[in-house]
Amino acid sequence: MTLAQALPELAKPILFVEFRFVWIFAIIFLVHWALRTNTLRKLWLLVASHCFYGCFFIGDPFVFFPNLFAGAWDKLPIGWWFPSLLWFSTAMDYIVGVRIEDAKSDRGRKRWVLISLFINLGVLGFFKYYGFFEENVRAVFAWLGLTPTWEPLKVFLPYGISFYTFQSLSYSIEVYRKHLPAERSFLNLAFFIAFFPQVVAGPIVRAVTFLPQTIKKTVWASVDVRGCLTLFFIGFVKKACIADTLAGIVDTYFAAPQAYNCFSAWVAILSYAGQIYCDFSGYSDMATAVARLLGYELTVNFSFPYFSRNITEFWRRWHISLSSWLRDYLYISLGGNRGSKLFTWRNLMLTMLLGGLWHGASWAFVIWGAAHGIALIVHREWTRATAGKTFAVMKWIAMPLTFYWVLLTWVPFRANDTFVNAKNQPVRSLPDGFYEHQGDKLLHAKADLARAPLTGDWHTKGKPEEIVIRKVSGGFGTSAKVWGSLVLFQDNGRKSVVKNAAVALLAALALVHWFCARGWMSRWWRRIPDYAYAALMGVGVSLALYMKPVVYKAFIYFQF
Amino acid sequence: MRATVNIAIFVTALALCFAALGMFTPPPRVEIVSPKLAYLADHADDFDVFFLGSSRTYRQIIPEVFDQLMAEGGHPVRSFNLGVEGMRPPEDTYVFEKALARRTTPLKLVLVESNAIRLAVRDGDDGTLRATYWHDTKRTMTLFRRAFLADKKKRNWRDRIGKLAEQAAQFAEHAMYWLENTSHAGRGHEMLGSWLSPGGPNPLHLHDLGPRLDGYSRSLANARMDPASVPAYEKAIAGMIEKPPRADFGGSVDQAEVREKKRFIESHGGRMFVVIPPYAGTKFFLPEPGPDAPPALEFWNPKLYPDLFATENHSDAGHVNHAGAERYTRHIVRELLKHLSR
Incomplete structure (x- = not known):
């Protein structure tokens, strides 16, 4: 493997649970704390954040950049320009924020906030709902016995757009409501919207929470390293060890619920409740821990909801x-x-x-x-x-x-x-790399990287670089x-779907969760001496690696 | 100082826990490899000839035909096809060491497909157990030497930095697999999944061993070549006839790996032959000639072996089909008998 072959590996979307993330974060972390000024640190994190986000779209940089500079647009991966939406959203809200503050009348303020709402929600709506809208229009046409004459427009959802659009909107609205002064530093606003721990799957951090943090220089002495490491470890265990284990049960059941008994339905839905909670709260924990290690605080996202x-x-x-x-x-x-x-x-x-x-x-x-x-x-x-x-x-x-x-x-x-009753209706399109198939049989719900997990029988049709997945049985x-x-x-x-003994596993998980909710496990690790903590972490990390899956499932909330 | 001590404690606890987990973790279940190794563990001394290599061995050498022809040639043997899809050095040495772990009787022959060490992980294997399972310390050190020490060219400092970055990138992936393998990453997850499954662990796919349980699976070899790819293939073969592929001796680490393999086989009383399979290419790896070099059975030449390159005997440009495999095995035996009779 040459460097040219190795770089695309580095440029793949990075999940917090991967070994790769540890090395990449180590570089970000060391450079961040080595830089002397607040501006340089924010600039560094902004660049790192956009690289992190860009990894989700550009594919092999040795192919991408030559094609980009040569203007070979048809050879660029689908969605290669999606990172520019992040810049667009930032620039637009920067201008809107300043204009709202500078507006002399309430009417003027309102006009600018409406522009922000219209553009932000317009972009989000187009990418997220166009396909859904067209699918339903086609269904209505079919119901009326008409055949639509227009070609379907292939629209793919940019990762994280729902999250950063809401973050960005929170800024415009807060400035409009006079809860926050307009941010005059473009760097601060760009950094707030693109900050990599939360850009892809939240938590949705409010401008009023985050922007004040960008003014002061972060101080290493105020970082609670033990707390951050513990939180990251807990997040890792939730996602890698629990959510991905439960996902096996859930995926098996939902692939063919007609084959399973009532017991299986209960186990599967309880497992899904555990999976989605551990998957998303695990991601939030890791994102929060990573942000805290860099000196920034995110928003709490879960508080034992069950x-x-x-x-x-x-x-x-x-x-x-x-x-x-x-x-x-x-x-x-x-x-x-x-x-x-x-x-x-x-x-x-x-x-x-x-x-x-x-x-x-x-x-x-x-x-x-x-x-x-x-x-x-x-x-x-x-x-x-x-x-x-x-x-x-x-x-x-x-x-x-x-x-x-x-x-x-x-x-x-x-x-x-x-809810598409006709068989073989195309229900979603996926770009290359978001699926694995053998012939026309979809092998792996890798599609959950981009969209909701697949259920039922699916088959694929289309060119390798752009494939249409059709659900065989709709409804x-x-x-x-x-x-x-x-x-x-x-x-x-x-x-x-599983042995009856699996209930014991679910019960054990519920019990641990209950202990945690009571606060019985949240403080003792702070009181033990450093050497005991280090040894305990060693044992914990080895057990967590042992129980993690060989191939991770993408975070469920990446699809939103 | 305190931080260093804490990190040392963390690493020690981690290593001790890895070792403890390794004691009760069964071998990983890897497609084709695990059924073959499990079968050979139970039938350690049943076979005295092994074929070792990639899909060009797995799909192309038929032990049944080999044994019959060898017996007719006065060398009764029982052979086993230890080929695995995409298996190249140093993975093949790892698999072979595991295969012979319980053997008590001496070997006769080992036919090793001639391949240089591959640093790239096969497409589709990234991050899977297949890429991880053979990354023990010995194999990872071989890859380290291959990445950093094989290249002796003199360079200026700028190129040297570039090369070092390239080598580091090459090795980093393998270091990651070594870490995953050493930590038994994902093995507990796999065991829990089996435990939760109503039917218990899935049985090993013995059909990977073929109907005669000799490691050759005919099901993979029946295909015909895609007519669309025939013109390009025929052009490549015509090119090979016009300009024969050249022998590539790889680097010092590749040659050391061959010697290491030979020593290991001889320590089990066997004799090593390298086999260069028939495929469309511009070069082929060959052990450096010398008194210690293992004899090579070369089938790279379309002029000498036109039947091995005929489209009707190929399933794709790189592999012969079952009919081709029969011919290929016959050619191997013929060449081998010539060597044995010398």
Whole structure:
């Protein structure tokens, strides 16, 4: 292998759990702390962040750059220009922020914030929802017996666009609301939006939280190294050891739910609840730890959501950075609860529907959002109706009931039914490298790098560099079958997805999670001496490496 | 100082834990390799001839034909095809050492496909157990020597830095695999997956050993060459006839690896032959001639072996099909008997 062959390896998308990340981060970390001035440090991190983000798109740099400079556009990988969207969003919000502050009237301020909203959401909407929109228009045409004459436009979703668009919007809105002065330093704003630990999959950091941190020079003495290492280790264990292990059970079950019994449905959905929590909160933990090691603080994203006693509390504990963003910038902007009952219901429902759609362009996410919207309305009315009353039974059933509802809503989220009834409807297109196939059979759901995990039988058709994946059997079947097992305790088939003993594994995980929620495991490691901590980390890291998968699954939230 | 001590404690704990985990971790399950090694562990002394190499051995040498022809030539043997898709030095030495680990009786012959050390990891194997499992310290040191010490050209300092960066990049990937292998990374995950599975661990695919359990799998060799690729292949063969491929002796580390392999085979009482398979190319690796060099059976010449290069006997440009494999095995035996009778 030559250097020219080795560099593309380095230029592949980097996951926090890979060995590769440790070396790359070591360089970023050492250079960052070696630099003397705050400006140089931010500049270095900005460059590193854009390299990190660019890795997701450009492929082999030895092919990419010569082709780029030669103007051989047709030879560049699909989406090669997506990193420029990040620059565009930054530049646009920089100008908007300054203009809002400089505007002499409220009308002028409003006009500029609306420009920011329109452009940011327009770009996000186009990339995220165009395919969904067209797919449904085509379905309507087919239903009317018409054949669309236009060629489908192939639109691919840039990684992280949902996250950095919301971050960027938070800046414009906060400046508009006068909660934050306009950022006059382009470097600070660019650094805030592109900061690599959170650019691809959050947490969605608010400008008001992060921008003040860019003013002061970071100080190494204030970095809690033990805390950062422990948090990164916990995140690694959650993602690599737990989420990816549970993913095996989930993927097996959801590939053919019709073959499995009711027990399997329960194990699979409990496993998925564990997988998605550990996957996303593990990523958030690692991102937070990495940012802290560089002297920056991100937003807390999870707070033991499965121990919530109602759905409102669940949303205060699950994906906090998104739910609080939706609350502050959408729900409250819509009027919140300052109106009639129906008005509040509408606002709750709209917020959750849009929250669902934020996750992806699919009716499955709309249903997921609607289910949570309904639950929030029901809980709100229940709370009002029972104000001042106590029900002893609620003490026992509130938490299991909430968790059960959350489990039921995870079904469409994971099954990701297409609701396309006709067979062989193209449901998504993927660029090269996002799939593995043998002939026309899709082997590996590598597509979850770019889109939702695949379920059911799929086959592929198209040129190797640009392939269309079609779901062989469409429709609402998968979710309905799983719900049948979870609600009516129906067996869909006779097979079992795992041994009964797997329940012990899930119970053990739940128990550890409960201990953690009680705070019983959060402080003792701070009290032990350094040498004991070092030895313990040695044992912990070796066990974590032992239990990690050989080939990692992409983070679920990369697709959003 | 305190930080150094803490790092030393961390590394010691890590290493001790790796060693402890290694004691009860079964060998990794790697496609084609594991079934062959598992079978040979149970039948350590059943075979006295081995074929070692890549798919050009695995798909191309038929032990059944070989044994029959050798018996007819007065050398009754029982052979085993230890070829594995994409297996090149130093992986092949690792596999062979494992294959002979339980052997008690002497070997007769080992036919090793002639290949130089490959630093690149095969396409599709990146990050998989297949790329990791053979990266023990010995093999990784061989790769280190190959990356850093094989090139003796004199360069100015600028080129030297460039070369060093290239060598470091070449070796870094293997160092990573060594770390993964030493830490048994992913093995607990694999075991847990097997434990959770209702049917328990999947049985090893014995069909990789072929119907006669001799390591040759006919199922892979039945294909015909894609008609679309025939013109390019025929052009390449015509080019080979016009300008024969040249012998490439590789570097000092490649030659040392051949000598090491020869010593190992001789220590088990066997005799090593290198085999240059028929394929369209411009050069082929050859051990440096000398009194210690293993004899070479060369089939690279389309003029001498037109049947081995005929399109009807190929499944693709690089491999013969089953019909070609029969012919190839016959040619090998014929050449081998000539050597043995000397």
